[in-house]
Amino acid sequence: MATVTRVREIAVVGGGPSGAICAERLARAGWQVTVLDERLAWEKPCGGGLTYKAIERYPFLLDGPEPKKLIRDVVLMASSGQRVRFTLDRPIVIYSRRVLNGLLLERARCAGAQLVQARVCQVDTSGPRVVLRMAREGHAAGSRTADFVVLATGARNTLLPETTPLQPTDLEQTLGYYIPVVSDTLVVKFLPRFEGYLWSFPRPDHLSVGICGKLTQTTTAVMKRHLHDFLEEQGLPRQGQFYSHVLPSPVARTLRTRRVVGRNWALVGDAAAWVDPLTGEGLHYAMRSGELLAEALLAGAPESYPQRVRAEFSADLEFATRIARRFYRGRFLGGAVTVRMIQFLQRSPAFRQLMRDLFAGTQNYRSLKRRLWAQLGITFAEIAVSLFRPPGEAAEVRAE
Numbered sequence: 001m002a003t004v005t006r007v008r009e010i011a012v013v014g015g016g017p018s019g020a021i022c023a024e025r026l027a028r029a030g031w032q033v034t035v036l037d038e039r040l041a042w043e044k045p046c047g048g049g050l051t052y053k054a055i056e057r058y059p060f061l062l063d064g065p066e067p068k069k070l071i072r073d074v075v076l077m078a079s080s081g082q083r084v085r086f087t088l089d090r091p092i093v094i095y096s097r098r099v100l101n102g103l104l105l106e107r108a109r110c111a112g113a114q115l116v117q118a119r120v121c122q123v124d125t126s127g128p129r130v131v132l133r134m135a136r137e138g139h140a141a142g143s144r145t146a147d148f149v150v151l152a153t154g155a156r157n158t159l160l161p162e163t164t165p166l167q168p169t170d171l172e173q174t175l176g177y178y179i180p181v182v183s184d185t186l187v188v189k190f191l192p193r194f195e196g197y198l199w200s201f202p203r204p205d206h207l208s209v210g211i212c213g214k215l216t217q218t219t220t221a222v223m224k225r226h227l228h229d230f231l232e233e234q235g236l237p238r239q240g241q242f243y244s245h246v247l248p249s250p251v252a253r254t255l256r257t258r259r260v261v262g263r264n265w266a267l268v269g270d271a272a273a274w275v276d277p278l279t280g281e282g283l284h285y286a287m288r289s290g291e292l293l294a295e296a297l298l299a300g301a302p303e304s305y306p307q308r309v310r311a312e313f314s315a316d317l318e319f320a321t322r323i324a325r326r327f328y329r330g331r332f333l334g335g336a337v338t339v340r341m342i343q344f345l346q347r348s349p350a351f352r353q354l355m356r357d358l359f360a361g362t363q364n365y366r367s368l369k370r371r372l373w374a375q376l377g378i379t380f381a382e383i384a385v386s387l388f389r390p391p392g393e394a395a396e397v398r399a400e
């Protein structure tokens, strides 16, 4: 692939976290950037949870005045009914997506990017300049050109120059409600032999409650039933706005081989399937991929973008694809892995610290097995000792 050394006029299609950050970085470097989004800041279906690793890299997400919720109190529930409550040492920061997208778009605008509300229907990358055809709210369809197009159009992206669409096996279905209830506790519940989970994420003035599951392994009706049972169990009303969306949950081959960059185009964020296949975390990878693409473009080497992503996180996400099935469906010491995890959490401080690091995003998947083996002895010793005292004696953890 020929190296492009002077790309200056950029069209970013999609103003979610991946597109907005990419646009901000390029505009800050003096490039001419236009962000085209059919809705601009909107309540995109999402939990809105940012791990500590995202906050550490983007401190303005914690320091700014925008409304957000800092959560340290977590309840994990097993399919068996067992549950554990524990305290995170580094908080999860939860935003409404309208607020988060608005904040990131405003930063792009302040850096010099132009924001345009328009739907892009077609992208032609075959000529010397990229041609984008678009429909603008209340306007006739028009077109514009650019040197390079960044496709940040999310999981439902259909703009695919010289690459393949995501397959059903690369996607999860999600359903949920925004419920007008205030809480300070994040709840996650696992289901028997189900690759996915239920969640309740508290935001400043409501909860985002939902379920995710592999598109090819479950149906909307089954997921809705689990979701409604969960609401009832949590004592939550079945009211508020309903949402449904797809979420990338890429297989290893997709992460390894799918083309995400060409001479004058690139995919970032969900459109590139940069999502943790085990947890569904996508916000950090969306922002970071937008930034890594901007760095590759500014270096005059867009073709280096996949290597930059691989060096930083996609190799770890690929490793996670190997763990995901075993985590949700596997068995350990005669019980479901998720049940054992909750029992270990109840009884072992060393295991609780490992889980805190996973929640913070500071424990990667590739070194997880090594750490689990290294601390297995202490974990079992702590479990053995805890059998001589009532569960929940430690101040930081309460088995319910």
Ligand SMILES: Cc1cc2nc3c(=O)[nH]c(=O)nc-3n(C[C@H](O)[C@H](O)[C@H](O)COP(=O)(O)OP(=O)(O)OC[C@H]3O[C@@H](n4cnc5c(N)ncnc54)[C@H](O)[C@@H]3O)c2cc1C
Pocket (backbone or CB within 6 Å): 013, 014, 015, 016, 017, 018, 019, 036, 037, 038, 039, 040, 044, 045, 046, 047, 048, 049, 050, 118, 119, 120, 121, 152, 153, 154, 155, 157, 174, 175, 176, 201, 210, 245, 246, 247, 268, 269, 270, 271, 275, 280, 281, 282, 283, 284, 286
């Ligand atoms: C239910 C659910 C819960 C989730 N919870 C979490 C969570 O708690 N934490 C986390 O880290 N991740 C979570 N995720 C994942 C996270 O939402 C995504 O990874 C993230 O939004 C990806 O950002 P993005 O910028 O790539 O795409 P998006 O945020 O999807 O943005 C794409 C943008 O492109 C625009 N667009 C699309 N097509 C066009 C077009 N043709 N023309 C113009 N504009 C267009 C859209 O309007 C949109 O604004 C969740 C996902 C789902 C579905």
